[in-house]
Amino acid sequence: DTGVSQDPRHKITKRGQNVTFRCDPISEHNRLYWYRQTLGQGPEFLTYFQNEAQLEKSRLLSDRFSAERPKGSFSTLEIQRTEQGDSAMYLCASSLILGQSSYEQYFGPGTRLTVT
Amino acid sequence: LAKTTQPISMDSYEGQEVNITCSHNNIATNDYITWYQQFPSQGPRFIIQGYKTKVTNEVASLFIPADRKSSTLSLPRVSLSDTAVYYCLVGDRGSSASKIIFGSGTRLSIRP
Numbered sequence: 282d283t284g285v286s287q288d289p290r291h292k293i294t295k296r297g298q299n300v301t302f303r304c305d306p307i308s309e310h311n312r313l314y315w316y317r318q319t320l321g322q323g324p325e326f327l328t329y330f331q332n333e334a335q336l337e338k339s340r341l342l343s344d345r346f347s348a349e350r351p352k353g354s355f356s357t358l359e360i361q362r363t364e365q366g367d368s369a370m371y372l373c374a375s376s377l378i379l380g381q382s383s384y385e386q387y388f389g390p391g392t393r394l395t396v397t
Numbered sequence: 398l399a400k401t402t403q404p405i406s407m408d409s410y411e412g413q414e415v416n417i418t419c420s421h422n423n424i425a426t427n428d429y430i431t432w433y434q435q436f437p438s439q440g441p442r443f444i445i446q447g448y449k450t451k452v453t454n455e456v457a458s459l460f461i462p463a464d465r466k467s468s469t470l471s472l473p474r475v476s477l478s479d480t481a482v483y484y485c486l487v488g489d490r491g492s493s494a495s496k497i498i499f500g501s502g503t504r505l506s507i508r509p
Contacts, residue, residue, distance in 0.1 A: 283442070314494055323484055323499025324441065337495050372440045385431070388440025 283307075285389035287373050293395045294363055301359045302392045306375030313356050314386060315348055316372040317341065324372050330356060331378070363396045370394075401485045406504040415472045417503050419485030422466050427489040430461060430468045435482045435502070444483075445470070480507045 284307040294300050306313050311332050316324035327346070328338045332353035342348075345363075350356040360367055370393050374386040402420040409415045421430070429448050433441035445452055447459040447468070458471040472479055482502040489496075 283440070285440070312494075321501065323482075323502050325499075326495050326497060329494040337493055339495055374440065385443045385446065386441075388442065390438070391440050393438075 283387040283389065285373060285375055285387050287371075287389040287392050289392055290390060291393045291395075293397065296363060296365060296396055298363055299359065299361045300363060300394065301357055302371055302373075302394075304356045304358070304373030304375075304389060306355070306373070307377075307387055308354075310375035310377045310387070311353070312376045312378050312386075313350055314374040314376075315356070315358050316374065318370040318372055318391070319368075327358075360394075363394075365396045368394055368396045401487050401498075401500055403483075403485050403500070403503045405501065406506070408506045408508065409475055410508050411476055412474055415475050415479070415505065415507075417470045417472075417483055417485075417505065418467055419470070419487075420467045421485070421487045424465050424487055425489065428465075428487050429490050430459065430465075431486045431488075432457070432459065432470045433484045433486065433499070435484065436480075441484060441499070475505075475507050477507050477509065479505065481505060 286305045288303045314329040315327040318324045326339050327342050328348050330350040345361045348358045370391045372391045374388040376386045431446040432444045434444050435441040445457050445459045449461050452459045460469045482504050484499045484502040
């Protein structure tokens, strides 16, 4: 257990429905990241926050995806009008950035989304 | 952005030392080398990070030659629980998070 939790762990939804995932990072960590991982591939960066500010979004993040981190604590990732291609593991990670060192991230267990 | 190349898969036996090599020919001066381990249905776990020569912690060692164009993750005396995917990442620690590229990793299988 890294201290990063995600909820739910599994989500099955029908195409066209909206889903929301939650991530609770390690409490003192100021950065929070979202990744998507498909079978046989490594995690792909989606977006990240420094405190409550969303600093960067990947081109992978279509308009149907939105992420928030109110008050710089937990974060939510919402997918609207889900498509079968959204089926993947959604991973959250957090890190403490003091100057540099973006690479030591602590990952949660992920939320596995299946869109039927 | 430094591209990395690692073997797709490796097999070994319990008790052996396993070395996984990562090639990064266009590594930049400010780039660090970082390795993550991922078990099935779990998020990746940070193993080790280094810049040059050798770094060792309680889990692994990281060997980086002088030209830094490759690096080797060494796992001493592996056990069945070391079966996982191992990712090599190269980049400037101060760079944008979007430049953190995991690639496909090396799938390590340990047999009894």
